[in-house]
Amino acid sequence: MALRDRLRRLVQKPGSADLAPLRDVVGEAGEREPRVRALSDAELTAAANALRLPAATGRRPDGDSKPDAPAKPDAPAKPDAPAKPDAPAKKGAADVDLAEVCALGREAARRTLGERPYDVQLVGTLALLRGQVAEMATGEGKTLAGAIAAAGYALRGRRVHVMSVNDYLARRDAEWMGPLYDLLGVSVGWVGQTSTPDERRAAYAADVTYAPVSEIGFDLLRDRLATSVDDRVLPEPEVALIDEADSVLVDEAMVPLVLAGAVDTAGADPSYADLVRRLRPGRDYGTDVEARNVQLTSAGAREVERSLGGIDLYAADNLAVLTAVNVALHAEVLLQRDVDYIVRDGAVKLISESRGRVALLQRWPDGLQAAVEAKEALDASPSGEILDSVTVQELIGRYPVRCGMTGTAMAVAGQLREFYDLDVTVVPPNKPCVRDDRPDRLYATSADKEVAVVEEIAAAHGDGRPVLVGTGDVAESERLARRLVRAGFEPVVLNAKNDAEEAAIIARAGAPGAITVSTQIAGRGTDIRLGGPPAEKTPGTAPLDDPAAGTHDEVVEAGGLLVIGTGRYHSSRLDDQLRGRSGRQGDPGASVFFTSLQDDLVTRYAPDEEYKGASGDDGLIDAKPAHWIVGHAQRVAEGVDLELHRNTWRYNHLIGLQRAEMLAERDAVLRGDAADRLMAEKTPARHAELVEVAGADDVARAARQLLLFHLDRRWSDHLAFLTDVREGIHLRSLARGLDPLIEFNSEAVPAGRRLLPDARAAAVAAFENLKTSEDGTLDLAGAGLQRPSATWTYLVHDNPFGSLDERTLRGVISLFKGRRV
Template identity: 75%
Template structure:
């Protein structure tokens, strides 16, 4: 076994981090427990503070046996006294995995939140400032307040940041040893800091340690999602007339939709109909490019984006739904043209758009931190991406109690209709026995359709999806009760903890644990039964859903139903077909048929990885260019770089201004002018790059060229000119400065910044940007070629 482990580590396979040194430290901590338990509260806090002098680690940053064991013993006792929870050995093992800079994989119900808090305290006692990144405001506040007493006993300060936090509240929170915050809020604070014109306005300190909850979701699913800071600008909303125009077009006649590539385009007849409706124009003439773009965007919004699948309408606004979480994606929106088109489609008031002043992807944001670690229940499936993009390894932590969940093989059906009948029959059988059932659906529309079908069959159920997310805690608290049927989207697939017999986990104010009789009854029936109504595009989402059952050694079961008509197969394996035997109830048992579904999921994961890799290549170049601008900006903001630069570029004007207004006012004016033009040129450069990236493919693919090479061919020279252009503009503005009443007239220098700014997340284009669609098209072409050569 030891030789096998060494070979696995040599090959760097997922989950091959050697846990033996960590286990030795945990064992030593256990031996010290009686000694530490005898300490008073004051003495325990003093012992923790004493650790901060040397740190709970050895000098090389790896766990050192003596100091680390003492830290673990002190931290375990502090948790027992303040939270009423004595961390298991496996939780301490997870803590050490985090302190070693790994992503730790811990199963559902194994106590990741407490393990993460102990690791954050460990880093803080080393003198590191820790940002615990969560996925939303609720979790940031909940975990900070829940773990607050633990931090206090360890002599560590902790705070949290939410969407409604004021700048002063944010500064105080980030000044704490441990700050909990949604990853998006940290990114937005960074973007706002990059437009600060006074060092006193800065909010974020220098990055140190990022500890990421739900690490696979943040680091992979959201890695390429841009966080955006926008400013007020004169931008036109989508014309509602285009939405009405495309609504009258007929599929097949006026447009064709490519379901595989998620694209839609006008036919010749459709183009003629649109041209006639727009007054007989030539839609493809250069002067009508804006009209062509508006029609295409409206057509995409009408045909390819589905209400209650891709988005919901709530409180008079379009709310996007996260595909990986099934929740409303707070603050997210599509790129402005598409967002406005969907709002026009739904006859809603257009939301503000504006000019993008700066943006950063989650991957870039996390990459700023010298130390990165995280925790999740499903990391091994994305081990290659974590290693490639973040240089992170995975430490797989064994469960405190062995998992006894029974995971049945998939049940495959020839048609979607046969599959739905089988799902209802399975739910009915479990309900009749009194066994609780959690049904995981792929989207909101499916959850509501299944609920109606269950209601007609006399099977009462509760639906949990993005439309009623406010009721999530109450619904989950009852999901493990005898006979309960809960139909949910992916909301219940991540971050929820369902207790057998009913009752919610002890995370703050929650219902009392279920009566022991109910728990025993459900356990005797086999525990919670999880039913998946189809395979997700990512196997991690399947595993997250499956993990709702079998927590901490509880009995449980899971089974996934699939059909050869599922969207996954239609999109990612359209060339595959099955013509073998089918049972009377529509069930298909042939291995070849099951292979088709598995193949489709592998292709989906491969496409996603390649899109992630391709997106990173673009953003990497943009990041390098941003770094050069930021270095100049920091030198201007925190020093006299602008004053010296403009004195060199315009020596006579500089000398005159110093004589008339004094050196301090001249230096202050130079700083504001230089900051303004650096920010202005960067915003213009971002707009240029966005247009370039979308348009480059039309030229490069037509000539058989590499889009990335063509992008770089224009983007690199443009980036090299950027700093010089900003300096030249600043010098011209400096030349034009006027002195009035002994002072410099800055308002007259036209340094007008946006009257308002706001932040949001640009959701991935649901059809993919042109490069993504092109990639999927190439994959489809390869499949067709391979099929014809068989």
């Protein structure tokens, strides 16, 4: 084993970092434990403050940020001087006594939280402090390890943003770990969706700030449009410590965060939703094998043309109608209620494919979003022009130091290194995992599979064993629950419809005989403790008087928690996350996945693979070739997701460079006199005239506001232009036989070069025409400086079906093929 590990390190295989240097530091911390335990609280705080270094180089004395200069997409900012994997810490870590940080952090946790961190937790802490992703299994104490690491960074003079996936976790962890930070003399704050600008500013001023990654991104977007330095809330980015790192850095990397401004736009015409609802599958439209595209057949096109009064659907002047019909057809056929979205409180709520939860603030591109709302007969949600956007990858790339923690990093270790220059350190569990991961049970049909799942649940329930069932979507979870009720059981359902109850449901999922049917929502989050809630109240757990408490031994004797998957997910990581709910901290448990050759994963990603062998009377298939088909389908799905990630990066590469140039100009204008000097240079007579009337200070302020407005206006127009270019690029690239990305860049580059000159010229023209009132006040409103009356933030769920032009082209090809036949 040792030889194999050395060979893996030699070729820099992911997860091959040598833990010996980290264990040495932890051992030294253990030797100091008696001395540290003898300190009073005040002495412990003083000892921690004695380690504190001055603020990181470059931080302004007032805590304000330096000019926003995002890392180049092709050269992401590296953690401060990364060392070789075997080094005990990155350069810069040695300036703080890491053994002392661990010793003080362990004692602070013991006193304030009643938890003494295990040695392996401190190994995880040290991995974070050397700028890596620590893979720690479920129940191994990642939250505490991360808090000690965040305190260690703070004592090194660096401000830390601990990024989570939602408001609940940000607030819970900040409040839970608050006493620990307080004893170490480290300030902590948290930001949530409802935080006011003043609350955000105060939270970001703390040494450690917990916040959802989306809220940090939205604050960045708002800061980029600030017209006064005092309006900004975000400080200079220094350290990003990312919880559920694989989810944030991989799954969310393809979802742009958007700041939009209100414009007058109408929702989708409901008549198109009614029209496509009447079309019949097979005759009027067909889908591809992956169910990612749908096209009208020639018969369907004729039916649409007849319904719309005999128009020629493919005439040039009916392109808008064709697009509307196509989008309505996609909403009707490819987006399924209770699978891709739910309807709650009169609104469409998207479901995160990777987490099974409602994707807060997330929406499809406006046309598709409106079409789904029309399909469900709902009022149209606000729509508007995009003022700015940022991808999660670009957001994280701004931080010079990046690290993270998760239970499933190795499966995406290559992507973490490729896109973020992050290595993975695998931290062993405190106690060996004894969970029994059983081989998959493969069935010929979905019906056979569901019968077998219910039988397995019944057998485990009869033994008093708790069962957690992971399903693929909301619809399947509810269908299985109904089947269990008919069989005489009382399952508890957890899905996107009741995700607010997640913590309470999961806390009881380990009680004797409990049956919990869930979507991927149960794949990570609150621990499932055997027997029910813990004896002491912990944030996110059930009440202390829960009757299931104290039954741990009973569940252990029954074999621990049984996890059942009703099908493989599109990523093996999600499978592993579900398995990881069982067997925490050396507890007994088991996991098994039930799959079928009719599962969506197989029919979508391995449609050409066919098994012609036999199956048992119950539909069970033991043949290896059939099992290979399921694994092959999952590998294809993972490859598709990786290519989507790369494609998102490729298209945003150039946009990131152009944005950096624009932001550098904007920051110079916001902080200095660049605008005033521009006006004095380009229109000296008018500048002098206005100074004489209104005074130099007012003229400088007016010049600044004019140039900021036109910079923002040009950038918003540029984003809209690039969206149109990307939508239509496939038609042109096919005609010319070129790579779509090359075609995109050929139009985006010259447009980007015109951005700054055009903005300056527009601002100068507005300055020349600037009017003054009789009292000498400059009339900025009359100069057209009308920013949106309202702005809002959301996440764009990138259209999974390709561009509209690409789909329209496929539809045209399909139509003419049908007519030729």
